[in-house]
Amino acid sequence: MLTFPNAKINIGLYITEKRADGFHNLSSCFYPVGWSDALEILPAETLSFESTGIDIPGDASQNLCLKAYHLLKKDFPEIPPVRIHLHKVVPIGAGLGGGSADCAFTIKSLNSLFNLGLDDKAMQAYASQLGSDCAFFIENKPKYCFGKGDQFDEIAVSLKGKYIVLVNPNIHISTAEAYGSIKPKPANVDLQIALSQPLDTWKDAILNDFETSLTPKYPVLQEIKDTLYSLGAEYACMTGSGSTVFGIFENTPAIKQAFKEYMVWQGPLE
Numbered sequence: 001m002l003t004f005p006n007a008k009i010n011i012g013l014y015i016t017e018k019r020a021d022g023f024h025n026l027s028s029c030f031y032p033v034g035w036s037d038a039l040e041i042l043p044a045e046t047l048s049f050e051s052t053g054i055d056i057p058g059d060a061s062q063n064l065c066l067k068a069y070h071l072l073k074k075d076f077p078e079i080p081p082v083r084i085h086l087h088k089v090v091p092i093g094a095g096l097g098g099g100s101a102d103c104a105f106t107i108k109s110l111n112s113l114f115n116l117g118l119d120d121k122a123m124q125a126y127a128s129q130l131g132s133d134c135a136f137f138i139e140n141k142p143k144y145c146f147g148k149g150d151q152f153d154e155i156a157v158s159l160k161g162k163y164i165v166l167v168n169p170n171i172h173i174s175t176a177e178a179y180g181s182i183k184p185k186p187a188n189v190d191l192q193i194a195l196s197q198p199l200d201t202w203k204d205a206i207l208n209d210f211e212t213s214l215t216p217k218y219p220v221l222q223e224i225k226d227t228l229y230s231l232g233a234e235y236a237c238m239t240g241s242g243s244t245v246f247g248i249f250e251n252t253p254a255i256k257q258a259f260k261e262y263m264v265w266q267g268p269l270e
């Protein structure tokens with residue numbers, strides 16, 4: 001089975017409090033975008049994992065695809081060995097949730113391939129054991145997210161027909177480190193209400209707390225954001241714990257010269 005685990009952006013991200021388990025509660029809108037890996041899972045004689053494309057730091061045995069396989073195999077011993085091939089395209093440590101998407105799509109593929117009968121809720125419960133962002137990619141639809149990022153509410157926001165540009169300045173920001181250097185505080189805006197307002201009001205109203213904390217160390221984040229606005233973005237912001245910055249446009253912008261030295265993806269929003 002071949003799938004294309006896609007990235008997400010955070011539209012607004014408020015880190016509101018530190019929890020007793022060491023994690024943080026947040027308030028955010030998660031929105032799927034088209035920048036994707038390719039993931040093939042096939043029944044095989046023995047279990048194997050290989051990746052091509054962007055190098056994934058760390059040992060392959062720790063890959064979230066394999067972790068997802070082992071987690072399901074514990075409860076469903078009938079799952080046979082599989083061959084997993086991940087072609088990595090989405091930048092890593094980039095705030096795009098790429099590894100989390102690979103994890104969730106592995107769970108969805110195994111569920112379909114081997115008729116495990118898991119519904120979305122059950123798959124979300126497995127996914128959230130492997131990472132805070134993972135459960136979102138089971139339904140993979142725009143959501144208001146809270147808790148660790150693994151609880152969801154419906155949200156009245158649609159950017160269908162708009163156009164997104166994602167710019168990654170080749171800086172790897174570790175999620176754990178980014179959380180380590182943030183001071184949680186209650187959000188000074190009701191994100192669900194702010195998102196229901198017209199797009200041209202978002203610029204001054206909807207923020208990412210990580211952008212505020214990381215920009216002094218990485219001024220390039222502000223430079224990219226300013227460039228996106230100068231190219232006509234209606235809204236621009238960093239996603240997740242960085243380092244990718246996105247711009248939302250009414251129409252396809254001419255960006256080729258602007259970000260020559262960076263990894264860039266552009267396409268329509270669904």
Ligand SMILES: C[C@](O)(CO)[C@H](O)COP(=O)(O)OP(=O)(O)OC[C@H]1O[C@@H](n2ccc(N)nc2=O)[C@H](O)[C@@H]1O
Nearest residue numbers: 022023024100131132133134148149175176179240241
């Ligand atoms: C920044 C976001 O991308 C926003 O969507 C996510 O919160 C990150 O989620 P993720 O990559 O799935 O993170 P995890 O793999 O669960 O956790 C990595 C590390 O980030 C920190 N972490 C993560 C999520 C959270 N709500 N609070 C945290 O403090 C913890 O130190 C944890 O050890």
Ligand SMILES: Nc1ncnc2c1ncn2[C@@H]1O[C@H](COP(=O)(O)OP(=O)(O)OP(=O)(O)O)[C@@H](O)[C@H]1O
Nearest residue numbers: 057058063064092093094095096097098099102175
């Ligand atoms: N399939 C995978 N893709 C990417 N990273 C993976 C994967 N499986 C395990 N990892 C590990 O996760 C680490 C990256 O996690 P990190 O949370 O920083 O980035 P991310 O998954 O790209 O998304 P985000 O920055 O949005 O959280 C890598 O250093 C790697 O060791």
